[in-house]
Amino acid sequence: xxxxxxxxxxxxxxxxxxxxxxxxxxxxxxxxxxxxxxxxxxxxxxxxxxxxxxxxxxxxxxxxxxxxxxxxxxxxxxxxxxxxxxxxxxxxxxxxxxxxxxxxxxxxxxxxxxxxxxxxxxxxxxxxxxxxxxxxxxxxxx
Amino acid sequence: xxxxxxxxxxxxxxxxxxxxxxxxxxxxxxxxxxxxxxxxxxxxxxxxxxxxxxxxxxxxxxxxxxxxxxxxxxxxxxxxxxxxxxxxxxxxxxxxxxxxxxxxxxxxxxxxxxxxxxxxxxxxxxxxxxxxxxxxxxxxxxxxxxxxxxxxxxxxxxxxxxxxxxxxxxxxxxxxxxxxxxxxxxxxxxxxxxxxxxxxxxxxxxxxxxxxxxxxxxxxxxxxxxxxxxxxxxxxxxxxxxxxxxxxxxxxxxxxxxxxxxxxxxxxxxxxxxxxxxxxxxxxxxxxxxxxxxxxxxxxxxxxxxxxxxxxxxxxxxxxxxxxxxxxxxxxxxxxxxxxxxxxxxxxxxxxxxxxxxxxxxxxxxxxxxxxxxxxxxxxxxxxxxxxxxxxxxxxxxxxxxxxxxxxxxxxxxx
Numbered sequence: 342x343x344x345x346x347x348x349x350x351x352x353x354x355x356x357x358x359x360x361x362x363x364x365x366x367x368x369x370x371x372x373x374x375x376x377x378x379x380x381x382x383x384x385x386x387x388x389x390x391x392x393x394x395x396x397x398x399x400x401x402x403x404x405x406x407x408x409x410x411x412x413x414x415x416x417x418x419x420x421x422x423x424x425x426x427x428x429x430x431x432x433x434x435x436x437x438x439x440x441x442x443x444x445x446x447x448x449x450x451x452x453x454x455x456x457x458x459x460x461x462x463x464x465x466x467x468x469x470x471x472x473x474x475x476x477x478x479x480x481x482x483x
Numbered sequence: 484x485x486x487x488x489x490x491x492x493x494x495x496x497x498x499x500x501x502x503x504x505x506x507x508x509x510x511x512x513x514x515x516x517x518x519x520x521x522x523x524x525x526x527x528x529x530x531x532x533x534x535x536x537x538x539x540x541x542x543x544x545x546x547x548x549x550x551x552x553x554x555x556x557x558x559x560x561x562x563x564x565x566x567x568x569x570x571x572x573x574x575x576x577x578x579x580x581x582x583x584x585x586x587x588x589x590x591x592x593x594x595x596x597x598x599x600x601x602x603x604x605x606x607x608x609x610x611x612x613x614x615x616x617x618x619x620x621x622x623x624x625x626x627x628x629x630x631x632x633x634x635x636x637x638x639x640x641x642x643x644x645x646x647x648x649x650x651x652x653x654x655x656x657x658x659x660x661x662x663x664x665x666x667x668x669x670x671x672x673x674x675x676x677x678x679x680x681x682x683x684x685x686x687x688x689x690x691x692x693x694x695x696x697x698x699x700x701x702x703x704x705x706x707x708x709x710x711x712x713x714x715x716x717x718x719x720x721x722x723x724x725x726x727x728x729x730x731x732x733x734x735x736x737x738x739x740x741x742x743x744x745x746x747x748x749x750x751x752x753x754x755x756x757x758x759x760x761x762x763x764x765x766x767x768x769x770x771x772x773x774x775x776x777x778x779x780x781x782x783x784x785x786x787x788x789x790x791x792x793x794x795x796x797x798x799x800x801x802x803x804x805x806x807x808x809x810x811x812x813x814x815x816x817x818x819x820x821x822x823x824x825x826x827x828x829x830x831x832x833x834x835x836x837x838x839x840x841x842x843x844x845x846x847x848x849x850x851x852x853x854x855x856x857x858x859x860x861x862x863x864x865x866x867x868x869x870x871x872x873x874x875x876x877x878x879x880x881x882x883x884x885x886x887x888x889x890x891x892x893x894x895x896x897x898x
């Protein structure tokens with residue numbers, strides 16, 4: 342299956358992926374309205390220092406430990422994609438406790454969210470990839 | 484055709500069904516469910532009281548789960564005995580169910596100590612099941628004064644769930660601190676202060692001497708008036724089925740890494756079993772949902788003729804009360820036991836990392852729990868700390884602490 346992969350040699354640490362992610366998942370069609378003056382809660386995060394940076398988002402693991410550990414049965418895997426049902430999530434953060442990549446974080450309401458490859462939003466393909474100016478994030482089969 | 488019988492209908496049972504079906508789509512699966520509910524998320528009962536979820540959203544699997552898995556569920560019946568020589572299960576109504584292989588997934592039950600005068604208390608409840616929860620809900624109102632015995636995970640989540648529905652909540656415990664099984668004294672004090680600020684009252688280092696209807700008299704002489712009593716002292720693994728037929732048990736049912744008990748054809752998974760805690764090497768009951776899920780799946784695969792092992796169990800908890808989160812994992816060794824502890828305090832957050840012989844063995848984090856799974860994975864995978872930048876990890880959980888090669892695999896490879 343196609344997943345989002347990161348090449349840290351090409352990442353500029355510009356954080357554009359975070360903004361594109363937050364916009365794609367905002368449900369709005371105007372980026373300014375969606376993001377201006379707001380604290381954003383993206384599903385991808387840049388980590389690193391002044392020399393190295395890279396983007397972290399859900400790895401859609403072959404055998405996801407978050408799915409097995411979710412106390413609400415809110416995390417499922419379908420056709421290789423790991424989804425979270427936000428109506429079932431109670432915000433216990435067990436998924437944060439077990440994800441070895443640090444790929445999950447809560448939204449503004451304390452409900453967990455994660456990268457779902459933009460399959461369920463209006464972008465239709467990973468917005469982080471589409472907007473990456475240096476093609477450090479790619480969406481492909483490996 | 485193989486006949487699988489799963490005794491119990493909790494998390495371990497659900498993943499056991501999935502494990503079986505990942506190998507064998509033909510065999511007959513029968514589930515014996517003492518509770519009259521399809522598999523639900525037991526840890527959510529406090530969130531139900533709090534109004535953060537409802538019975539529909541608490542279902543662990545979709546409503547067509549048993550149909551899709553082609554399995555029959557017998558509700559409201561209890562397995563009385565396993566006849567291992569004839570390979571059949573005897574139910575409490577006398578029904579006999581033959582099996583090729585069976586999985587004991589009977590979970591655990593509340594342990595209720597013998598308090599003097601407990602029989603005079605009218606409204607008393609355990610807090611383990613959906614039915615306990617519905618019964619408790621049916622008696623509480625905005626004037627209720629609730630006494631909870633036990634300041635552990637169950638007692639405190641119950642307190643949080645009830646807080647906005649009752650007038651007063653008092654929690655007592657024999658231990659000198661809250662959450663004594665997972666927090667040390669200093670961390671427990673932080674959590675207790677936070678719980679008190681949210682209106683929960685505590686009587687610690689004390690126990691009930693006797694009950695007289697709606698008055699509890701403590702050993703210290705204090706009295707507590709209440710009209711609803713919740714007993715959350717502790718839980719015991721339900722091991723009777725294996726004990727009665729001479730199988731190996733300790734505090735929980737003893738299983739190997741394939742989830743097989745000491746008796747051929749009988750597997751066990753979930754809260755009724757003992758696992759090896761790889762952070763300490765000790766065998767213990769690790770009654771945790773992730774464990775139940777992974778053990779159940781492993782048992783199911785092996786029952787169906789596959790070959791899987793599960794040996795990465797550790798104690799771990801993510802628990803929050805009134806907006807403050809605590810995460811704990813693994814084992815905490817003292818200096819006398821050859822351990823070292825590193826502590827970072829930052830604002831309202833506190834983090835303790837416990838190491839021994841070059842490995843991270845445990846942690847306690849209160850407050851900022853970002854990316855804590857990176858620490859958990861170091862414990863589970865027994866990653867030698869010399870291979871990571873531990874100085875960096877003391878400050879932040881970040882993949883920057885791994886070598887570039889490992890990090891590139893994590894984010895550029897299939898994992």
